[in-house]
Amino acid sequence: MKNSLVNLYPLTKFYFALFIAATVIIVPNYVFAFAWFPVLILIAVVAGVVKSFLSFILKTLFILLVIVFLMQLFFYPGDEVLASWWIFEVSREGLNYGLTLTSRILAIGSAFILFFRIVEVKDFVKSLEDVGMPSTGAYVVMSTLQIIPEMRRQSNTIMEAQKTRGVETEGSFVNRAKAFFPTLTPLILSSIASTEERAITLEARAFSAPGKKTSLHQLTKRPIDRVLPWVYIIIVIGLIIWRVF
Amino acid sequence: MKRNFKKDFTLLALLLIPIGVAINFVGFQVAQILRLPIFLDTIGTILVGVIAGPLVAIVAAFITNSITAIFNPIYFPYVITSMAIGLGAGLLSKFGMFRTIYKAIISGLIITAIAVVASAPITVLFFGGATGNTSSAITATFLAMGQNIWSAVFTSTIITEIADKVISVLFVYFIVKSISDRYLSKMKYGHMYMKKSNRNR
Numbered sequence: 001m002k003n004s005l006v007n008l009y010p011l012t013k014f015y016f017a018l019f020i021a022a023t024v025i026i027v028p029n030y031v032f033a034f035a036w037f038p039v040l041i042l043i044a045v046v047a048g049v050v051k052s053f054l055s056f057i058l059k060t061l062f063i064l065l066v067i068v069f070l071m072q073l074f075f076y077p078g079d080e081v082l083a084s085w086w087i088f089e090v091s092r093e094g095l096n097y098g099l100t101l102t103s104r105i106l107a108i109g110s111a112f113i114l115f116f117r118i119v120e121v122k123d124f125v126k127s128l129e130d131v132g133m134p135s136t137g138a139y140v141v142m143s144t145l146q147i148i149p150e151m152r153r154q155s156n157t158i159m160e161a162q163k164t165r166g167v168e169t170e171g172s173f174v175n176r177a178k179a180f181f182p183t184l185t186p187l188i189l190s191s192i193a194s195t196e197e198r199a200i201t202l203e204a205r206a207f208s209a210p211g212k213k214t215s216l217h218q219l220t221k222r223p224i225d226r227v228l229p230w231v232y233i234i235i236v237i238g239l240i241i242w243r244v245f
Numbered sequence: 246m247k248r249n250f251k252k253d254f255t256l257l258a259l260l261l262i263p264i265g266v267a268i269n270f271v272g273f274q275v276a277q278i279l280r281l282p283i284f285l286d287t288i289g290t291i292l293v294g295v296i297a298g299p300l301v302a303i304v305a306a307f308i309t310n311s312i313t314a315i316f317n318p319i320y321f322p323y324v325i326t327s328m329a330i331g332l333g334a335g336l337l338s339k340f341g342m343f344r345t346i347y348k349a350i351i352s353g354l355i356i357t358a359i360a361v362v363a364s365a366p367i368t369v370l371f372f373g374g375a376t377g378n379t380s381s382a383i384t385a386t387f388l389a390m391g392q393n394i395w396s397a398v399f400t401s402t403i404i405t406e407i408a409d410k411v412i413s414v415l416f417v418y419f420i421v422k423s424i425s426d427r428y429l430s431k432m433k434y435g436h437m438y439m440k441k442s443n444r445n446r
Contacts, residue, residue, distance in 0.1 A: 060317045064376060071375040075388040101373045105319065112318035121315065136259055144263035144308055151267040155275055169279060176279040181416070183275050188268055188292070188420055192428060195260040208256055 005047050009225035010119045010127040017111040019232040024107045026239045030096075033103035040110050049117040053110075056117070061109050065102045072098030121145060126217055135213045151191060159183050250300060257431050258297045265289035265305040266312065272413075283409040290327055291334040291356070291417045295343050296424070298433040299335025306331040320376070322367045329363040330356055334414075338434050349418040353411035360410055361402045365395070374398050380405040 020040075024033040044053040076098065078091025122142070129138045159169065162182045168175040202208075268289030276285040290309065294302030310324035333356050337343065342352045368374060374394050375381040380401040387397035421429075421438050429435030 061319060064319060064372075067375050067381060068373050071381070071385065071388075072373050075374075075385070075394070077393075097373070105372070109319045112314065112321075116315050116318070136254075140259055140262050140304075141308060141311075144266045144312065147263045147267045148270050148312070151271050152274060155271045159275070159278070173281075177281060179279055180275060180281065180285070181419075184268075184272060184288075184416075185420060185423070187271065188264075189423060191264045191267070192261070192424060195257060195264060196428065198260050199256050202256065202260075 002046055002048055005043070006118060007220075007222075008228075009219060009221050010124045011131065012225045012228050013115055013119055014124065014127075015229045015232055017108075017115045019236065020111040021108045022236050023239060024104045026236070026243055028100070030099040030103040033100075033107045036107040037110060040107075040114050044114055044117065047118045049114075053114055053117050056113050057110055060113070061106060065106060068105065069098045069102045072101060122217065123219060126215065126219055129215075130219065136207075139207075147191075151187060154190075155183060155187050158186055253298050253300045253433060255431070258301045258433070261293055261297055261432075262301060262305045262308065265293035265302070266309045268292065269305075269309045270312075283405075283412065285409065285413055285416075287327060287330050287360075287410070288413045288416055290331045291413055292420060294331045294334030295338040295417055295421055296429065296432045296435055296438070297335075298339070299332045301433075302331030302335045303328045322371050323364060325367060326360055326364040329359050330410075333359040334417075338437070341437060343414075343418055343421065344437060346415070346418060349414055350411060353414035354407070356414060357403070357407045357410040360406050361399065364406075365398045365402045368398050368402065369394055378405075 020036055044050040073090055073094050076094030078093030080092040081089050082092055083090045125138050125141050129135055167179050167182050169179045269286050272288040273284055273286035290302055290306045293305045306327035310327055314321040337352045342348045374384055383401035383404055384397045387400055426439045429439050
């Protein structure tokens with residue numbers, strides 16, 4: 001069970017997240033949208049990522065949901081007042097809108113958070129390449145993911161170096177603002193200079209040469225990966241028809 | 246169009262994209278470490294726009310937000326905002342709006358306007374006006390004063406964006422001034438910022 005879920009083609013999982021986003025936008029009912037969350041938790045349990053999934057939601061989504069909900073509760077214009085306190089009025093419309101908005105954010109947000117818990121970025125990029133993203137694009141995305149942590153480390157090193165030269169990174173606001181420039185400038189200039197060498201390296205490996213590129217990293221598509229996307233599409237079309245009539 | 250597209254994405258422009266994206270992340274990180282009250286997370290996008298043109302900057306912006314989405318998918322709708330900033334920076338550069346410091350300040354204000362117009366509707370429609378950052382508190386204050394949601398979000402976005410974008414643009418202006426002519430000569434709009442050509446102007 002676990003393996004068959006994790007081994008789904010990355011795009012099948014991605015379309016599932018999009019499918020959830022589409023259904024909660026089509027169906028204007030917050031009970032329905034909130035109901036997706038236990039389903040996603042169940043999927044996370046099966047995939048064996050439930051712990052990281054839930055802690056991630058707590059860290060990122062939870063505060064946002066609380067703030068969004070309170071904002072609608074207190075400030076959404078409505079006629080039917082449920083309670084009032086000092087300058088704030090809580091209206092039924094505000095309560096409804098708050099629940100609708102938070103249920104959608106929770107469903108869509110957690111769907112994509114789960115997606116990135118059960119899919120390696122490398123596989124996702126490869127699957128995009130399979131459906132027609134140019135291979136240079138795949139290279140750019142993958143090298144970006146490598147360069148970011150590298151440049152983060154370099155910026156820390158530069159900051160330490162500038163501190164030893166007497167650049168202040170603590171203290172008054174003006175001092176801290178002044179430290180931004182000497183930290184980032186050397187980093188940006190040296191990284192830009194390094195792209196010229198990288199270009200030569202890539203050209204030496206026939207990066208721009210015309211012709212079909214082969215890949216070491218292969219993904220397998222099973223019959224279920226052909227069927228499931230159609231199932232999503234049929235359900236979404238069905239929901240749209242049900243909404244209209 | 247197709248040929249234009251190919252022409253903009255030279256190998257060096259392609260290799261500038263990861264650098265631009267990383268600058269966005271590192272700029273944000275350094276601003277956090279120094280506890281500055283602004284984000285400074287679009288410096289890379291603006292830089293790519295200024296020297297490599299709007300199309301390359303749009304791609305850099307898209308990749309930036311896609312990578313942010315891996316860590317927090319909620320803010321992905323703002324990809325529209327950062328792509329608009331990249332497009333704006335590229336077009337402003339095309340018309341020479343980064344050549345002098347005064348023009349750069351005007352560009353900063355124009356990019357602020359682009360950022361506000363492209364992000365306020367997202368904040369209102371997707372998040373009902375609050376996303377939990379500093380501008381949410383300002384928005385709430387305006388709402389409590391009786392403004393409607395649109396004007397409250399617009400005002401608070403302008404307040405938080407203006408310093409951020411003008412400083413980012415000025416930073417890019419000084420960075421571009423210090424990039425070597427040899428590198429600039431290989432970039433789409435690089436010739437405008439080369440020291441040699443400035444002397445002959």
